[in-house]
Amino acid sequence: MSVATPAERARNPWLTATAWRNLFRDRPIIPLTGLLLVLVLVIQAVQPGIVGLPWAGVILRASVPLAILAGCQVLTMLTGGIDLSVGAVASMAGFVTATFVNSPGGWVLGVAVALSAAALAGLVTGVGVGVFRVHPLIMTLGMSFVVLGLANVWQLQTVQTGAGVPDPLRWIGSGQSLGIVPNSLLVFVPLAVLILLGLRRTGYGRLLFAIGDNPVAARLSGARAWQVLIVLYVVSAVLAAIAGLIVSGLSNTASVSLVDSSVLPSVAAAVIGGTSIMGGRGGFGGAIVGALILTVLTALLTVVGLPEPSRQILFGAIIVAVAAAYTRVTAES
Amino acid sequence: MTTISTDMLLEATGVSKTYGAVVALKSASLAVRPGEVHALMGANGAGKSTLVKILTGAVRPDGGTIAVRGRERTVHSPAEARHGGLVSVYQEPALIPDLDVRANLRLTETPVEPFRHWLAELGLADLDLSSQVRRMPLASLRIVDLARALAIEPDVLMLDEMTAALPANLTERVLEVVGRRRGGDRSVIFISHRMIEIAAVCDRATVLREGETVGVVDVTEGSEERIVELMLGEIAREMPAAAGGRATGGPGAPGAVPRLATRGLTSGVKLHDVSFDLYPGEVLGVVALEGQGQDELFDVLAGSERPSAGEILVDGRPVSLRHPADAIRAGLVYVAADRAEALLMQRSVRENIALPFTARIRNWGPIDLGKERTTVDEAVARLQIDARAGGEVRRLSGGNQQKVTIARWVAGGVHTMLCFDPTRGIDIRTKAQIYVLLRDLAEAGAAVLLYTSELKEVQLVCDRAIVIFGGRVVAEVAAADADESSLLRAAYNLRSDAVLPEDAAAETVAVEPAASGQPAAGAGGRQPDPTDAPREGDR
Structure with missing residues (x-):
């Protein structure tokens, strides 16, 4: 057995490794922010002069919808679930709103209908997961097809009336005050504060962690998981719909599959941000940084001029590496 | 050396x-x-x-x-x-x-x-x-x-x-x-x-x-x-002095209404027609060999399982317990033997203790963090939990984890506590603290139902004990008479004047674990096929 005197251990680099592990485990947001800064420095080195306030504004603007979708994943993953229907629900929301632009109710009615439809989808998902105990992966995957199908039906119904992304959504989604600060922060900041405080300081937030950590214990303490889960999937779907509206405004397009490609990045952002897919561990702060990291990383890979396949490979590799690192630091030795 | x-x-x-x-x-x-x-x-x-x-x-x-x-x-x-x-x-x-x-x-x-x-x-x-x-x-x-x-x-x-x-x-x-x-x-x-x-x-x-x-x-x-x-x-x-300062309430108190009573409680094939009264201010022991229906009894009382027949009365009124939340609302709180069943291992001591407070929908809103801290700190101090590694409960020792599962209920004030073998596998010092706590709760007017696999705990903690055998209550013993040998006789459903099988006396070794372990000893055969013994995990 190797002997290490205290003096030796003090000089031993192993101790710093432990310190790092603890830092990663308890405050993942600090090393993640460091990683984000490194990426920014790299992109600056690759293309000097690119980093500046306008660039930061563009990155922020692109990150907002991804961060909201990552919020959906954080909330559901905390309970040991996942929400793969965010893409379909978000696309549906943007699309439905666009079809109402020429109606008497205008875009306001469109947004109301879109959010209601999303909430309804979330309710069905929540009942499936909470009451009928369908695995969230299956339930939300199934729900994403249902929502896509219904959106297609809606598309056929409304094909004559004409559609377009309403101006207020474009303003929110792509507008930047002073040419820098994205207007979408007006939506995002209150949402983020709500989620962060909700997770830390409300009974409901505690229950999300509790159900993910140990459903039996939560039940024995009097929690009825189905109530928590139904509310959870409604909240997640509404958040996804809001993200969909912003994406629609950002890209000035409305299509039933607009946001589909963001589903896995949203999971990735949550995982990079330190939320465990096994439940009971994580938070939204990390996911926001995770979304920023992914956006900057995409920008970097574009600047470097890597072809799309290489970008995908790198993207996937980074996610796997981060997930593996978390598993190592959070496991009890 | x-x-x-x-x-x-x-x-x-x-x-x-x-x-x-x-x-x-x-x-x-x-x-x-x-x-x-x-x-x-x-x-x-x-x-x-x-x-x-x-x-x-x-x-x-x-x-x-x-x-x-x-x-x-x-x-x-x-x-x-x-x-x-x-x-x-x-x-x-x-x-x-x-x-x-x-x-x-x-x-x-x-x-x-x-x-x-x-x-x-x-x-x-x-x-x-x-x-x-x-x-x-x-x-x-x-x-x-x-x-x-x-x-x-x-x-x-x-x-x-x-x-x-x-x-x-x-x-x-x-x-x-x-x-x-x-x-x-x-x-x-x-x-x-x-x-x-x-x-x-x-x-x-x-x-x-x-x-x-x-x-x-x-x-x-x-x-x-x-x-x-x-x-x-x-x-x-x-260690608390045995039998000192017992039972402020108890069945002897005139006109007392039992805090918890069951009438003809039956659950599946394991629990038949169980009736007992638990009074405020007393600790009622439940003694049984493994697999005699005590698991089912506690599951039913804790609201985890529904009885197939019979009645549960709290303060004289019948209650229907469909979910642990119902039991908790009726004042029946359950301390599970298996800590892995009761704790959020990755969460803090504080969140674990505060968990029941957040369970009901009306408490889903903002938490009064200051008040919560006070309540939790009081419970931690009362149970002398060593919470230095309290950031994650899984880093605590077994005894401290067990205390957290109890502190959770003590923090909110206890009416009726259902303890299923709370001292299994923990050290003597923690055991002693739990005995003292249970007695204190009873002195303060709470009712405690305590299943224990360690027969000597009955005399240390309980006012009286019921013995369950084959899913039925076969005996009721006052603490004064609850020495290990009479409890064992009762647990094996032997008449008190009968003599234990001759080998049993010499085997207190083997018999004591029998009560604390998991044998499904039938009345007739003292050497049951071990493969018939129920798995602990089947609870």
């Missing part, structure tokens, strides 16, 4: 291990002679399990040396330790549930013939090797685990609470097999909370306290006292 180190089969010196701020082992030493059965003793949290894990390579020590047959060794993994002749049988069977026994043997390259031999020695000769592990009762699994370890003829065999989940007859066999290994050139390290087993099979005992070896004792008659003293250190005399 005066012995020269080269005489030792296994010698660990100055082994230390810290987890973050928590010192699991400060300086543990252990020297095992060839051919001896060596007890490793210590209160929970003293570091026994950590030391065993280090010896088998499951955990890396921070410092210290380990030598086998005089040669210093570094063990990196359990597999390496196995090849080096150090094998451990842990409390939880290390078997893959979805494979059959044979496939499990193949995984560890265990030869089948010696395995069969040891199985026969241990009393399970007719075990079908192609039965799936998942379907087998816990007791058989532990025997399989032990036989598998014995089959590779290890130099040092480590048994961690081996007899804890075994019925009486199997416990006997295990002790016999362990005892027979004395005098050869191979050794056994034996961990048990049962002093009587230590006395029966061990030659020497090493005592750990707070991560340090505090003494090595030759196990002879009367050495128990010395071992207990070493284990307890300063706090040895904190």
Whole structure:
């Protein structure tokens, strides 16, 4: 057995490794922010002069919808679930709103209908997961097809009336005050504060962690998981719909599959941000940084001029590496 | 120690291990002679399990040396330790549930013939090797685990609470097999909370306290006292005086309405027609051999399962308990025996204690953090929880974890507490604290229903006890008459004037675990087929 005197251990680099592990485990947001800064420095080195306030504004603007979708994943993953229907629900929301632009109710009615439809989808998902105990992966995957199908039906119904992304959504989604600060922060900041405080300081937030950590214990303490889960999937779907509206405004397009490609990045952002897919561990702060990291990383890979396949490979590799690192630091030795 | 180190089969010196701020082992030493059965003793949290894990390579020590047959060794993994002749049988069977026994043997390259031999020695000769592990009762699994370890003829065999989940007859066999290994050139390290087993099979005992070896004792008659003293250190005399200041309320109080009463409670095939009254201010013991329906009784009272017939009355009014939340609202709070069932292992002590407060929808809103802190701190102080590693409950010792499960309910004020074997597998000191707490709760007017597998707890804590056998209440005993022998007679459903089977008296060893372990002893046959014993996990 190797002997290490205290003096030796003090000089031993192993101790710093432990310190790092603890830092990663308890405050993942600090090393993640460091990683984000490194990426920014790299992109600056690759293309000097690119980093500046306008660039930061563009990155922020692109990150907002991804961060909201990552919020959906954080909330559901905390309970040991996942929400793969965010893409379909978000696309549906943007699309439905666009079809109402020429109606008497205008875009306001469109947004109301879109959010209601999303909430309804979330309710069905929540009942499936909470009451009928369908695995969230299956339930939300199934729900994403249902929502896509219904959106297609809606598309056929409304094909004559004409559609377009309403101006207020474009303003929110792509507008930047002073040419820098994205207007979408007006939506995002209150949402983020709500989620962060909700997770830390409300009974409901505690229950999300509790159900993910140990459903039996939560039940024995009097929690009825189905109530928590139904509310959870409604909240997640509404958040996804809001993200969909912003994406629609950002890209000035409305299509039933607009946001589909963001589903896995949203999971990735949550995982990079330190939320465990096994439940009971994580938070939204990390996911926001995770979304920023992914956006900057995409920008970097574009600047470097890597072809799309290489970008995908790198993207996937980074996610796997981060997930593996978390598993190592959070496991009890 | 005066012995020269080269005489030792296994010698660990100055082994230390810290987890973050928590010192699991400060300086543990252990020297095992060839051919001896060596007890490793210590209160929970003293570091026994950590030391065993280090010896088998499951955990890396921070410092210290380990030598086998005089040669210093570094063990990196359990597999390496196995090849080096150090094998451990842990409390939880290390078997893959979805494979059959044979496939499990193949995984560890265990030869089948010696395995069969040891199985026969241990009393399970007719075990079908192609039965799936998942379907087998816990007791058989532990025997399989032990036989598998014995089959590779290890130099040092480590048994961690081996007899804890075994019925009486199997416990006997295990002790016999362990005892027979004395005098050869191979050794056994034996961990048990049962002093009587230590006395029966061990030659020497090493005592750990707070991560340090505090003494090595030759196990002879009367050495128990010395071992207990070493284990307890300063706090040895904190045990509550038996039978002092009992029952402020209780059935004797005129016109008292029972806090909790059941009438003809029946659940499936395990629980029949159970009726009892629990009064405010009393601790009512429930005594039963394993699998007599006590699990079902507590599940029904805690709202986890619905009764198939019968009535539950709280303060004289019938209640319907469809969910634990209903039970909690009716003031029935449940302390589960299995801490893994009750705790959020990755969350903090604070969140664990505050969990019941957030459970109801009306409490889903913002938490008054200041008030919560006060409540939680009070509960932590009252139960003397060592919350230094409180960031994650899984880093606490077993005893402290158990206290957290109790503190959760104490924090909110207790009307009726249902405790299912709350002291199983925890150290004497914590046990004493729990006894005192339960008495205090009763003095303050709460009602406590306590199932216990340790018969002597009945006299220490309870005002009276009911005995359940075969799903029915077969006896009610006042604390004064609840000595272990009458409780045992009742638990075996023997008339009080009947004599215990002649071998039983000599086997208090075997019988006491019978009550605390899991035997499904039928009235007629005292040697039930262990495979009939229900699995602990089936609760």
